[in-house]
Amino acid sequence: MCAIMGYYNRNKSVSGSYIELMEQIxxxxxxxxxxxxxxxxxxDKDIVNCAIGFDRLSIRDLSLTGHQPMKNNEGDxxxxxxxxxxxxxxxRDELKSLGYVFRGHSxxxxxxxxxxxxxxxxxxxxxxxMYAICLVDKxxxxxxxIRDRLGEKPLYTFTSSDGTLMxxxxxxxxxxxxxxxxxxxxSALDEYxxxxxxxxxxxxxxxxxNLTPGTYLRIDGKxxxxxxxxxxxxxxxxxxxxxxxxxxxxxxxxxSIKRRLIADVKVGVQLSGGIxxxxxxxxxxxxxxxxxxTFSITFDDKKFSEEPYVDIVNEKFGFLSHKYKFTPxxxxxxxxxxxWYFEQPMNHEGTVALLFLNKRAKDxxxxxxxGEGADETLGGYDRFGWIAYYLKHKLRFxxxxxxxxxxxxxxxxxxxxxxxxxxxxxxxxxxxxxNMFMGLRNGNVDRILKVVNKRKRILNxxxxxxxxxxxxxEVSTYMSDILMRADKVSMAASxxxxxxxxxxxxxEFSSTIPDEYLVLSAPxxxxxxxxxxxxxxxxxxxxxxxxxxxxxxxxVPVMEYFNSPQVVEYIETSILPSxxxxxxxxxxxxxxxxxxxxxxxxxxxxxxxxxxTTFSFELWAQMYLDNSPLDxxxxxx
Numbered sequence: 178m179c180a181i182m183g184y185y186n187r188n189k190s191v192s193g194s195y196i197e198l199m200e201q202i203x204x205x206x207x208x209x210x211x212x213x214x215x216x217x218x219x220x221d222k223d224i225v226n227c228a229i230g231f232d233r234l235s236i237r238d239l240s241l242t243g244h245q246p247m248k249n250n251e252g253d254x255x256x257x258x259x260x261x262x263x264x265x266x267x268x269r270d271e272l273k274s275l276g277y278v279f280r281g282h283s284x285x286x287x288x289x290x291x292x293x294x295x296x297x298x299x300x301x302x303x304x305x306x307m308y309a310i311c312l313v314d315k316x317x318x319x320x321x322x323i324r325d326r327l328g329e330k331p332l333y334t335f336t337s338s339d340g341t342l343m344x345x346x347x348x349x350x351x352x353x354x355x356x357x358x359x360x361x362x363x364s365a366l367d368e369y370x371x372x373x374x375x376x377x378x379x380x381x382x383x384x385x386x387n388l389t390p391g392t393y394l395r396i397d398g399k400x401x402x403x404x405x406x407x408x409x410x411x412x413x414x415x416x417x418x419x420x421x422x423x424x425x426x427x428x429x430x431x432x433s434i435k436r437r438l439i440a441d442v443k444v445g446v447q448l449s450g451g452i453x454x455x456x457x458x459x460x461x462x463x464x465x466x467x468x469x470x471t472f473s474i475t476f477d478d479k480k481f482s483e484e485p486y487v488d489i490v491n492e493k494f495g496f497l498s499h500k501y502k503f504t505p506x507x508x509x510x511x512x513x514x515x516x517w518y519f520e521q522p523m524n525h526e527g528t529v530a531l532l533f534l535n536k537r538a539k540d541x542x543x544x545x546x547x548g549e550g551a552d553e554t555l556g557g558y559d560r561f562g563w564i565a566y567y568l569k570h571k572l573r574f575x576x577x578x579x580x581x582x583x584x585x586x587x588x589x590x591x592x593x594x595x596x597x598x599x600x601x602x603x604x605x606x607x608x609x610x611x612n613m614f615m616g617l618r619n620g621n622v623d624r625i626l627k628v629v630n631k632r633k634r635i636l637n638x639x640x641x642x643x644x645x646x647x648x649x650x651e652v653s654t655y656m657s658d659i660l661m662r663a664d665k666v667s668m669a670a671s672x673x674x675x676x677x678x679x680x681x682x683x684x685e686f687s688s689t690i691p692d693e694y695l696v697l698s699a700p701x702x703x704x705x706x707x708x709x710x711x712x713x714x715x716x717x718x719x720x721x722x723x724x725x726x727x728x729x730x731x732x733v734p735v736m737e738y739f740n741s742p743q744v745v746e747y748i749e750t751s752i753l754p755s756x757x758x759x760x761x762x763x764x765x766x767x768x769x770x771x772x773x774x775x776x777x778x779x780x781x782x783x784x785x786x787x788x789x790t791t792f793s794f795e796l797w798a799q800m801y802l803d804n805s806p807l808d809x810x811x812x813x814x
Contacts, residue, residue, distance in 0.1 A: 179245070180258040180668075181311050181332075182345035183220065183229040185320070187398050189342070197680070200351035202807060205518075206346060207232030213298075214255055216248040216319050219398060227320065230312055231257045231407040234671055236440050236544060242281025249289050250278060253315040256292075258285045259346050260308030260330045261675065263436035267619055268303065285323060288312075297321060298395070301406050305436065305680060315449060319397040326407045326681045328390030328657045331664060335385045347665070348385050348521055349419055350805040359800055360384075366761060370627045370790055371607050371614055373524035374658040376635060380584075381521055381797070390657065407681070409649050411640030412659030420691050423710055426683075433680035434546070435464045437597040442543035445470035447534070447674070448498075450642040452715040452724055453557075453706075454549030457677060459718055461546060470497045470597075472538040472545065474530045477504070478734045489723060501537045503530040508738040509602060509747065514792075517800060517809050518669035520661070526735040528662055535670035543672060549663055550679035553656040555695055556648055556686045557710045559728070560605045562699035562706035565644050569698050576803045602647055605630045606655070608786040616766045617787055618625035644692040652684075710779040736774065736785055752795050759798060767791050780802055 180203040186190060187789035193215045200211045212234035218227045223813060231245040246257045252583035265284035268291060273279070277290040284306070292312060293301040307329035313320040322344055326333045333348040351357040360383040365375045377380070378389045388394065425779065435634035438444055438461060446458045462469045469489060476482040484500070491498040511529040519528065552558055582637040605745065609617070611625055618624070639649040660676070666672040677683075690710065697706035705725055715724040738744060753771070770788055775781050800809050 179234050180204075180232040180346040180350075181230070181259045182343075182350045183226040183227065183257070183311060185340070186341045186397065187226065188340060190224050191228055192230050193225075194226040196659050200230045200232050200348040202353060202763065203347055203350050203591045204232050204343065205671055206669050208236040209233050209235040210239075210244060212244055214257075216313055216315065218313060218315070218320055218396075220318060227313065228263050229255070229257050229313070232667075234543070234673065236261065236442055236673055238281045238283035239441050240281060241289050242476055243283035243285060245285060245342040247283075247285050247289060249293060249610050253291060254293060255313040255315070256285060257311045258288060258308060259310075260306055260325065261437075262288060262304050262306035263306065263433075263439060263672070263680075264303075264305040265353055268437075282714070297323075297395075298406060300670065301393070307675070311344065319395060320371045321393050321395055322388060323393040324338060324388040324474045325388055326391045327652070327660070327679050327684065329660050329676060329679070331451075331661060332388045333380070333385055334394070335382075335387060342401070342403050343512050346668075347383065348380065349517075349520060349801075351385070352805045361798070362368050365737060366794075367614075367618060367620065367624050368631065369522065369794065370618055370762075371609065371625065371628055372632075373608050373786075373790060374521075374655075376632060376654045376657075382801070387661075390653070404773065405803060409652065409688050410593065410685055413678070414690055415690045419694050422694055423714060425686060426690070426710060428715065429452045429680065429683040429686055430677065431460060431463075432796050433677040433683050434460050437546060437681070438464050440544050443470070443541065443545040444546070445472055445499075445535050445538060445542040447471075447538075447547040448473045448487055448496075449492065449548065450486035451548065451729065452712060452719070453488070453551040453678065455548075455723075456711065456715050457546060457548050458490060458496065459494060461694050462496070470499065470541060472499045472534060472541075473501070474534045475502045476733065476736070477501050477502070481729075481732055481734055483729050486723065489719070499541060501534055503533055503733065505738050506619075507533055507743050508733070508735075509743050511519060513796065514669075514794050515666065517806060519665045520801070522790065522797040523734070524658070524790070524793070525662060526789060527732045528666055530733050532666040532669055535672050535674075539670045539672045542566065544675060545667070546794075547663060548657055548678065549676050549713060550656060550684075552708065553648060553651040554678060554684050555711050556692075557645060557708035557711075557728075558651070559707060560602065560657045561644055561648065561696045563605070563693065564598070564602050564647050564679065565698040566600075568643060571598070599633055600629055601637055602631055603636065608790065609783045611650075613783045613787055617791065619763050621780070640728070641688065644696050645688060649688070702742075705742065708746075716779065733806060735789055739774065739788065751799075752792050755803075756795050756800060759795070760797075761794065762791050 183323055200593055212231045214229045215225045216227040225386050229246050246255050248255050262284035265287040268287055272290045308325045308782045309330040309332035312324040331346055335343045335351050339356055341356050343351050362381050362383045365379055365381050373733055378386045378499045381697040392405050397400045446461055447459055448454050457472055473487045490643055511533050513533045515529045516523055550742050613622055636650045639646050641649050663674045697711050699706040712724050771785060800806055
């Protein structure tokens, strides 16, 4: 786990002085080592037109033989790689038989020789891992920027006005280059204020893109070509029985966990108390010689804490438990620090506590497994039961929509009386109502429709039929955002997080499981009807009451924190005046929400979400628009 960064200009030489600054700003991702390579990717070998940098967090092969950028034995293929390849050791003997000589036992060297032996596409087909890769082939004057199949590792790009292509694991590195100019991407704002995050590789800065998962760029002296090398396959449902599906799923999950425990450093598990991380912890213990270490966040407010379930799991299996209480006095600094690392407005309040957890866990381990990805790939959200019901009763749904009154619909989430089922599903995940959005942004229904239509295009392009189509939409939208959170706030602590539920082979198999084995049709949101296969396995391990409880989610009592004197002073002296000057949201509207936040009428979820998203955006804008994140690096929590 590391950071990669660099820049390239096909027409002229580049300076190597900026790459070291990039390494310094991203050193939290890799504090153990760094390296730089200046390369000519041109027929004119006198032009040094590419600079590559690397920060290393040592996980596999802690020796200097794992140093990057790494060259092959001939020195004409060079790689800088952020991530882990979990099945790398399975190819060593094969590559040795082909004549490749290994200098160490890092997975980076395996990638290098797989590329030499088989080429880019076959190399990628063989890899099980999370990765962002820069691979330079001087033999053909070409280089590749590659992002893993499901988007566990970020890889940002930006092309400046003089034709310089920049890339990095975090886009704050671009601020080190004089050709980078930070401008607000206003087209992202409506989507953010409705859904809390933006989709499709867009960011909050103009021209800065996160390469979409399963994609690589092929770059040479003539063109930049984008290639989609993987997506969830659109295949028929399998013919296995429910028990056979459970057996095969469990085989693959065990394989994934076993691979993701491989490390030359200590490994633990993020244990939230939910069934995903709990079941993951139980299986991980089988492949751990020492007592498994688990790491959990607790709160004084019992509505937000799953500590009783954390205790059940730890006591049942005798894990070595580390629990850290997140208190209001920690919120203010963690909120600011999280924004700096996250590189976008803080969307999930729980992220601030997750950063606190990771920083404490780093004292004990360097790698943690987490339970992300199960909800999206196995049908874990209540809305999947709802969509299954309406797919089964389409005619009844259409009649009901036609009979409802437009004005009442406007207050809630559907867009119009003729709202189709896809729009209905998409708007289920709005964090504020249409009325609240229009108050915040001085917007209208057309602007809401523009955002919904963007997401409809993603939904329509999603593979699968029935409920599976909607699950795959969540994989490419919400799960991508969750994985970015996992990456940014773990690397902030120089900690690697691995996600066993999204091993590509496991995701591919899960996409063939019949819908009825995962999600039951239900007219109302009901967690009893979702993620059935995993819940049946969980019930066998932890019992009915543990498994079939109301889904909690990972959040914090943010409104309580907003009332602390330090936060109130900061919002009223720094955040609100800046909101007034920026004119991104309606200042009078947000002031009214703020001033009435403690009234009886302000207890609704959308009061909380409107305040949280607005203040979080303004904090980000101060760091990344008004100033440079380079100026904020002194933040010390």
